[in-house]
Amino acid sequence: MSTANSNTEPGAHTKSAWVQTVEIPAPSLENNTAFVERVCSQLEKTMDGMKISVDLEVLKALPKILRTGEGAMDCMLFGQGGEAALVGVAPKKAGPLPGLAVDLGTTRVVLRLVDMRTGQILKESSFDNPQGRIGPDVLARIHYAEQEGGLEELQSLIAQGISQEGARLAAACGLSPKDVYCVAAAGNTAMTHLLLGADPYWIIREPYTPMVNSPGFLKCRDIGLDFAKSARVYVFPNVGSYFGGDLLAGILSSDMVCKEDVSMLVDVGTNAEVVVGNKDWLMACAGAAGPALEGGVTAMGMLAGPGAIEKVRIDPQTREFAFQTIGGIKPVGICGSGVIDLAAQLFLAGMIDLRGKLVPTACEGRLIELDEIPALIIVSEEDSANGRALLFSQADLDSLVRSKAAMYTILRTITNTVGLAFTDLAEFNIAGTFGSYIDPVSAITIGMIPDLPLSTYKALGNTSLEGATQVLLQREAVGFVREIREKITYMELNVNQEFMNRFSAAKFIPHTNPALFPSVKIPQ
Amino acid sequence: MSTANSNTEPGAHTKSAWVQTVEIPAPSLENNTAFVERVCSQLEKTMDGMKISVDLEVLKALPKILRTGEGAMDCMLFGQGGEAALVGVAPKKAGPLPGLAVDLGTTRVVLRLVDMRTGQILKESSFDNPQGRIGPDVLARIHYAEQEGGLEELQSLIAQGISQEGARLAAACGLSPKDVYCVAAAGNTAMTHLLLGADPYWIIREPYTPMVNSPGFLKCRDIGLDFAKSARVYVFPNVGSYFGGDLLAGILSSDMVCKEDVSMLVDVGTNAEVVVGNKDWLMACAGAAGPALEGGVTAMGMLAGPGAIEKVRIDPQTREFAFQTIGGIKPVGICGSGVIDLAAQLFLAGMIDLRGKLVPTACEGRLIELDEIPALIIVSEEDSANGRALLFSQADLDSLVRSKAAMYTILRTITNTVGLAFTDLAEFNIAGTFGSYIDPVSAITIGMIPDLPLSTYKALGNTSLEGATQVLLQREAVGFVREIREKITYMELNVNQEFMNRFSAAKFIPHTNPALFPSVKIPQ
Structure with a gap:
């Protein structure tokens, strides 16, 4: 991919x-x-x-x-x-005229400096969102913003973070931050509110109303971004509290609104955001897919980084494990894409069954009990980077199965709503770093995504950053974003009996109805 | 008036x-x-x-x-x-929502606080333009702006001046400057540039090109005006270097663009600015009328203020002088309107002749020589406020005559250009404090303004302030200003032979051709 x-x-x-x-x-x-x-x-x-x-x-x-x-x-x-x-x-033609694209992630912020004259990418860098100091997730930060001065603190943290890293990035290109006149930032609705200093209180409370939908263009210095005095920042609009500018940037960069054929775009994370449509219509929804997909919950889970297991192979005969880690060093933990690979390989090796339970006989030699819960030793003490065994428990597995079932159910529900079958999709785009790393074969094997021809799947990389870049380089892009925003129909996921039935059916591996996944060779 | x-x-x-x-x-x-x-x-x-x-x-x-x-x-x-x-x-309806109108005068700045909800004038105040410290006139300040940091200093002086006086004015109304959200400022082109911090260099140099014509709406804090954080300031546009926003504000407030009949608007000062027109067309010009009309040149000259002679009566028989001063105190000096009154009365009493020369016989007892130039004692040492005699010399008189001749010639030239006679004017509007104080009878007597029925003359007061106020109170006003600016034809005064001939003819009192001033009873 x-x-x-x-x-x-x-x-x-x-x-x-x-x-x-x-x-x-x-x-x-x-x-x-x-x-x-x-x-x-x-x-x-x-x-x-x-x-x-x-x-x-x-x-x-x-x-x-x-x-x-x-x-x-x-x-x-x-x-x-x-x-x-x-x-x-x-x-005239004195040198590069840099613009800064910002992917305003909850966890990680990615910056890209482009020459607005030539369209050339000058350099990229990223840093941990400094709001992480205050709270790891959106919820914690929104609660913190309710305290006296809390919102101002969060606002200033992210503005300073972008200013400082932006200055470093400019310096690395032989430029000054004062040379940066244009900034474009895409993030989820909460991160966008925190960047603006807009009250995020209602984002997480019924009826889930953002303070602002389309902030548009602002002066950088009005929000504490320290670039050229006259610099402007375009902040991507949102569709609602649970459908942010990051996804609009993703839709922009996917080109799906330019095509006759229907495509799907999925942004996988704690919250799964899904868009389906073509040049005439767009339907979107978002739902909790569970944190298991981000590698954030299991004891051995970690973000993609050096030592993270990103690929797992298990010999179905010998049940020997082989790993590929980021950086090729001894394993430190496992990232989201690695977890999916691991589960798929465990299933194909018969070590977990259709219901997602560890099979004691098949796991022999690797099975221990941890607080009375069975757990599988993935990497032994000797083979891990820090001398501690990496474990994958039944609880971790249950969590992953719930997440993948939720994801599949969301995908099924939205296509169903627009009267399409999965096979009607010409493209299945996966956004985010996650999308670049997961093996679609493994994701299909565990029944997380539909069993479509592999050529249908496309990893788009960082679509927030890509969309923000387009705004800096194409005058028409902001107009497209507005069109996308107006065209999109946001569907509230109704967690009703039908949804729950679909969810229960999807909690099997790959599914209660294996005919939906003909390519998956279920071990006998 | x-x-x-x-x-x-x-x-x-x-x-x-x-x-x-x-x-x-x-x-x-x-x-x-x-x-x-x-x-x-x-x-x-x-x-x-x-x-x-x-x-x-x-x-x-x-x-x-x-x-x-x-x-x-x-x-x-x-x-x-x-x-x-x-x-x-x-x-809702919590109290007044103040807006600040600013008359950005070269010498004096006038502020008016209005309630933008009701249209009520809350309070007015004025202060000396603090740029006066640096240079008394436009020319001196523009030269100062060429020095390193000079423009910034001038900009900051006026911005601070308005902020401080605006805060006092607000406090006097029980309000905070943070309650002021809207500001409208009208001034001449140079003063406008200095308020913005825009380079005024070319204003006084061929081809007399301003840096900006239509600054429009700015954030107050971007130019150092310290009101509400979000406050905006509307800066009146200019037509050119010698035709500023003050006059556009004047035209707006005169209502002449709403009328079928042709009116004239004159702003008298060192520079005389003249507009003639109606709802369909507007013709404007500006020319040096001489500083005598501002009371700025004669040894006894002063701005209108306590002790300034504003009215003079001379008994044609006894040649006894009677004065009216501002504040009713002993005379300190004479203001512009007083000078016109004085000259007219001297003429009617036969003390100056048709050529504007002091008549020694008629001036007997009051005539002295000062540096070999004849001078008239207007107020004796005993009768003046400061124990010094107030003198009016032949040089002062010559200067006044040149000024009034220039004014009349400008008025004649512009009406001539549009093919009108003075009698075609339905209204003759005089802007500025000067306009409120001069006695049109005296101005006609010396031949400064045409001999029209007195009902034709209207003193509009501070039209800059009035125009700025309209912008704060009527949404349509800024559109009108734009229309006025687009409609206006600016005529460069061609000081050719014809102009010089007219000027020479106007250097008599009231004019070489007394038939033009039938109402003036020329003493025999």
């Missing part, structure tokens, strides 16, 4: 880029229209009649540029809906 | 005011659109489809207001061109 980044290839966006080179005719006694209005009128011509406003800082910088640039200069614009602000000016 | 303020009468503006009371329906599971978007959608309904954006600070303030206001709240908006920003929210 390869990461789709065809949208950000150098030069692909120059046609409708935010950077425009204009020549300003010198004023005369016959035409002494003010300098600012001369610049605007030139820009309006080159930008298909977009209405241009000029930032105060640019107004102040203009005299120098007009002198040094001899009438020609590069203009950096940013905006939406037929309107753009002139946020920066530079002498 | 009365000050026209019919436009700012309480309640006159409630229909299209910037303050709107809206009720926000509570969200439900069926409609959980975000709070901000609920507010916007209500506002768009009450504001004839205006596109509403919400300031970040308002977004943060909303939760509290939504709780205390029980769904109903007052919204403060400000904007143009079908777009407005929601800059403030307050509980």
Whole structure:
């Protein structure tokens, strides 16, 4: 599975880029229209009649540029809906004009610096969301925001984090953070609220109403982002409390709204977000898929990082285990994709049964009891990186089975609602790092995703970052986001009897009805 | 002559005011659109489809207001061109929602606090433009701005001045400067540039190109105005370097663009700015009328203030002088309107002749020589406030005559250009404090303004302040300003032979051709 980044290839966006080179005719006694209005009128011509406003800082910088640039200069614009602000000016072709794309993750924040003139990716980096100090998840942070000064603290943590890492990233490219005029950030609804300093209280309370849906363009310094004084940040809109800008960015980057065929996009995490549709319609839903898929619950679970088991193979005859870890070092733990691989291989080796229970006879030699719960030794003390055995208990397994069953049920429910079968899907896109690592064969084996031809599956990588990048490089992108937002129908997952019946059926491996998974060779 | 303020009468503006009371329906599971978007959608309904954006600070303030206001709240908006920003929210009818009108004078700055909810004027105050410390006039300040840090210093002086006096004014009304959400400022092109921190260098150099024509709406804090965090300031546009926002504000407040009949508007100062037109067309010009009209040149000249002679009567028989001073105290000096009165009375008493020369025989007893120039004792040492005689020299008189001749010539040239006679003017509006004090009879007597029926003359008072007030109270006003700006034809005064001939003819009192001033009884 390869990461789709065809949208950000150098030069692909120059046609409708935010950077425009204009020549300003010198004023005369016959035409002494003010300098600012001369610049605007030139820009309006080159930008298909977009209405241009000029930032105060640019107004102040203009005299120098007009002198040094001899009438020609590069203009950096940013905006939406037929309107753009002139946020920066530079002498013609003086160097890269960087824009910063931000994937505002709850756990990890990823930054990407792109040259808005050429479309080239300059550099990427990532850092732990500093709000993690206050609470590991959305819920904890929202509760913290209810305290006096809590929201301000959370806001300032993330703004400082982005500013500092952004400055480092710029420096690594020989640039200053003051050279960054445009920022685009995509995150879930709660993270977006915390970035803005908007009250997230109602996001987690009935009727789950965000404070704001479409924050649009803001001045960076108004939210404490320390880039150019005139820099603007585009914050992706949300559809609702449980359907955020990260997913809209994902839909944008998946291109599914440009296609005749129906595709599906799944963002897997604690919350599974699912979109199905094509150029004419979009249906979305989100539901708790369980934290097991993030590798966050099992004792041996960890985020993808050095020493994380990402691939497991078990010889069905000898039941010998073989691992592949990130970085090729001794195992430290197991990441989400590794857990799915592990479960699939345990099942194919007959070590867990159709109901997801460890089979004592088949697990012999590796089975112990931990607080009266059976557990499987995956990596022995000697073979692990830290001298502690890595264990996978029946409880971990139950949790994974619930998660995969929930995921499958959500997928089944949304396709059912729009009257489609899984086989009607031309593409099944999986977003996120998770999507880049999981082996679709294993995910199919445990019945987490439908049994479609492997060519249907596509890992899109970091679609939040990709969508944010598109906003920086294509003038049309923000309009597309608005269209996507308006087009999308959000379906509340009704956890009714029908859903529960589907869920119960999906709690088998791969499913109560094995005919749904013809490719899975169930061990006899 | 009365000050026209019919436009700012309480309640006159409630229909299209910037303050709107809206009720926000509570969200439900069926409609959980975000709070901000609920507010916007209500506002768009009450504001004839205006596109509403919400300031970040308002977004943060909303939760509290939504709780205390029980769904109903007052919204403060400000904007143009079908777009407005929601800059403030307050509980329903909680008190005045103040806006600040600013007359950004080169010498004096006048502030007016109005309640944007009711249209009521709360209070006014004024202060010396603190940039006066650096240079008394536009020219000196523009030169100072060329020095390193000079522009920043001038910018910060005026911003601090307005902030401090604005805070005092608010306090005097029992309000905080943080309660001020909307500011409107009108000044000449140079003062506007200095308020923005925009380079004024080219304003005084060929081809006299301003840096910006239409600054529009800015965040107050971006230019150092210390009001509500989200407060916006509307800065009146200019037509060119010598035709500023103060005059556009004047045209707005004069209502001349709403009338079928042709009117004239004159703003008298060092620079005379003249507009003629009606609802279909507007022609404008500006020219140096000479500082004599401001009372700034004669040794006894002063700005209108306590002790300034504002009225002079000379008995044509006894040639005894009678004065009226501002505040009714002993004379300290003479203001611009007093000088005109003085010259007219001297002429009617036969003490100056048709050529504007002191008549020694008629001036007997009051005439002395000062540096070999004849001078008239207007107030003796004993009768003056400071024990020094107030003198009016032949040089002062010459200067006044040149000024009045320039003024009349400018008026004649512009009416001539549009093919009108003075008698075609339905109204002759005089803007500024000067206009409120001069006696049109005296101004006609010396031939400074045309000999029209007295009912034609109207003193409009501080039209900059009035225009700025209209922007705060009427949503349509900014659109009118734009229309005025687009409609206006600016005529460069061509100081050619024809102009010089007219000027020479106007250097007589009242004029070489006395038939032009039938009402003036020329002493034999």
